[in-house]
Amino acid sequence: MSDALGDDLRRLLGEEGVEAPVVDRAWLHDGTESAAVLGEAAAVARPANAEQVAAVVGYANANAVPIIPRGGGTGYAAGAVPFAGSIVLSLDRLRAVRERRPEIWSLAVEAGVTTAEVRRLAREDGLYYPPDPGAGEQSQIGGNVATNAGGPHCFKYGVTGRWVTAIEVVLGSGERVRVGSGLPKDVATLDLRSLLVGSEGTLGVITAVWLRLIPEPEVRLPVLAVYASAQDGADAVALAMASGVVPSALEFLDRGAIEASRASYPGALPVDAEFAVLAEADGTLAGATAEQALIADMLEPTASDLIVPAADAAAGIWAWRDGVSLGVLARHGGKLSEDIVVPVDRLAEAVLGVRALGAEVGLETTTWGHAGDGNLHASFMFDRADPQQLARATAAAPRLFALARSLGGSISGEHGIGRFKVEAAAELPAEVLRLQSSVKDVFDPRGIMNPGAKLPR
Numbered sequence: 263m264s265d266a267l268g269d270d271l272r273r274l275l276g277e278e279g280v281e282a283p284v285v286d287r288a289w290l291h292d293g294t295e296s297a298a299v300l301g302e303a304a305a306v307a308r309p310a311n312a313e314q315v316a317a318v319v320g321y322a323n324a325n326a327v328p329i330i331p332r333g334g335g336t337g338y339a340a341g342a343v344p345f346a347g348s349i350v351l352s353l354d355r356l357r358a359v360r361e362r363r364p365e366i367w368s369l370a371v372e373a374g375v376t377t378a379e380v381r382r383l384a385r386e387d388g389l390y391y392p393p394d395p396g397a398g399e400q401s402q403i404g405g406n407v408a409t410n411a412g413g414p415h416c417f418k419y420g421v422t423g424r425w426v427t428a429i430e431v432v433l434g435s436g437e438r439v440r441v442g443s444g445l446p447k448d449v450a451t452l453d454l455r456s457l458l459v460g461s462e463g464t465l466g467v468i469t470a471v472w473l474r475l476i477p478e479p480e481v482r483l484p485v486l487a488v489y490a491s492a493q494d495g496a497d498a499v500a501l502a503m504a505s506g507v508v509p510s511a512l513e514f515l516d517r518g519a520i521e522a523s524r525a526s527y528p529g530a531l532p533v534d535a536e537f538a539v540l541a542e543a544d545g546t547l548a549g550a551t552a553e554q555a556l557i558a559d560m561l562e563p564t565a566s567d568l569i570v571p572a573a574d575a576a577a578g579i580w581a582w583r584d585g586v587s588l589g590v591l592a593r594h595g596g597k598l599s600e601d602i603v604v605p606v607d608r609l610a611e612a613v614l615g616v617r618a619l620g621a622e623v624g625l626e627t628t629t630w631g632h633a634g635d636g637n638l639h640a641s642f643m644f645d646r647a648d649p650q651q652l653a654r655a656t657a658a659a660p661r662l663f664a665l666a667r668s669l670g671g672s673i674s675g676e677h678g679i680g681r682f683k684v685e686a687a688a689e690l691p692a693e694v695l696r697l698q699s700s701v702k703d704v705f706d707p708r709g710i711m712n713p714g715a716k717l718p719r
């Protein structure tokens with residue numbers, strides 16, 4: 263079957279667009295590789311344009327072959343991890359800029375353009391694309407839309423979906439359509455665009471995205487506050503939110519995350535830091551300076567140390583923050599990270615709850631993330647060479663989801679459900695699951711699009 267499939271795909275895409283059989287294992291995993299997740303696939307298809315995407319999906323639909331859309335492969339939910347007999351459909355060759363209209367703050371790019379490249383294109387025009395998920399040099403805009411990715415600056419500006427004005431998609435039937443008009447306002451249709459945002463490849467393959475941009479803020483002025491306890495830090499977050507200022511970012515790190523990333527902080531971090539809050543004011547120099555002072559006032563009362571870095575320090579501080587995840591991974595070689603989300607006033611309970619869970623299962627844990635959104639990256643660290651530690655981390659995940667739900671939260675704030683959390687997603691209300699399943703049938707009548715991911719069967 264694999265040989266015939268490979269030959270058929272080569273007829274559609276040429277030799278350079280197909281790998282069958284699959285020899286490069288990089289196609290078979292995503293960001294969950296650190297938890298030893300590895301798939302299988304019959305073929306990798308690398309179309310060069312949207313017409314070729316439609317040809318591959320049309321072929322797969324006619325022959326009932328499952329398609330696993332793949333962006334940068336940085337996902338943390340195993341949504342892009344394929345299974346035996348499936349086709350990995352990689353968007354890495356769809357890298358064209360479709361429309362660049364800085365005068366109306368608009369940019370349209372193909373799905374395979376990386377997040378960092380989108381932000382660079384905007385910046386070259388004096389504009390700003392705010393969503394900043396951590397693996398921006400590898401993740402693709404199509405993958406960001408498919409997961410509705412967040413990032414530190416989404417606290418003020420909103421997650422990916424808020425910036426999407428239209429999507430070109432190849433549906434499971436092979437039909438290519440554009441939903442949304444590319445205008446910032448348009449209510450002439452049902453909001454089909456929003457159905458695709460966060461759909462994790464289960465409704466169709468996103469081939470191009472129209473984005474709204476805004477003018478680049480003149481300055482970014484961070485503040486870092488350090489606390490002797492998670493409760494003190496969480497109280498400071500609550501005060502900052504009550505101040506009337508909307509920080510451009512409001513992040514936190516617990517002790518483990520601070521220690522794992524200490525070496526890459528551009529300066530000296532206080533020793534014995536139990537919890538840190540990283541906030542930022544942005545805008546014009548005058549406006550951001552006043553806001554930074556107000557944020558510092560709000561973070562200070564319960565802090566053991568307050569650092570107000572120099573005005574040009576922001577880039578170094580965000581590079582440090584971006585590296586936290588890899589610093590945590592480097593600690594023991596393996597980690598299982600889940601992005602639970604809780605109401606922001608339950609943040610301290612969530613941080614302490616994760617720590618208690620780690621102690622119960624005998625694994626070191628750490629949490630960090632988007633404090634203002636109540637979104638935690640709760641990580642169980644383990645030695646990759648020890649399968650028992652991995653098994654304990656895997657067994658802890660459902661208990662972590664139960665903790666999030668008991669605090670009024672949800673099992674995923676930004677990474678998505680993928681294949682990893684699909685069992686936990688089955689606990690969603692039955693009427694919601696039924697509606698989701700009906701939507702899936704309309705977009706993907708033969709069920710070939712990423713089966714087994716996101717939507718419980």
Ligand SMILES: Cc1cc2nc3c(=O)[nH]c(=O)nc-3n(C[C@H](O)[C@H](O)[C@H](O)COP(=O)(O)OP(=O)(O)OC[C@H]3O[C@@H](n4cnc5c(N)ncnc54)[C@H](O)[C@@H]3O)c2cc1C
Nearest residue numbers: 333334335336337341396402404405406408411412463468
């Ligand atoms: C170091 C690190 C830091 C991270 N930080 C963040 C963060 O701050 N915020 C955050 O939200 N996430 C973060 N992530 C997770 C990940 O980067 C995001 O989920 C990202 O949006 C995934 O994009 P990708 O292109 O790599 O998608 P992939 O991993 O390739 O795929 C993710 C899902 O989207 C689907 N998909 C991909 N492309 C398409 C397409 N064109 N059409 C249809 N479906 C598609 C796949 O089938 C899969 O289900 C981080 C990951 C790493 C490794």
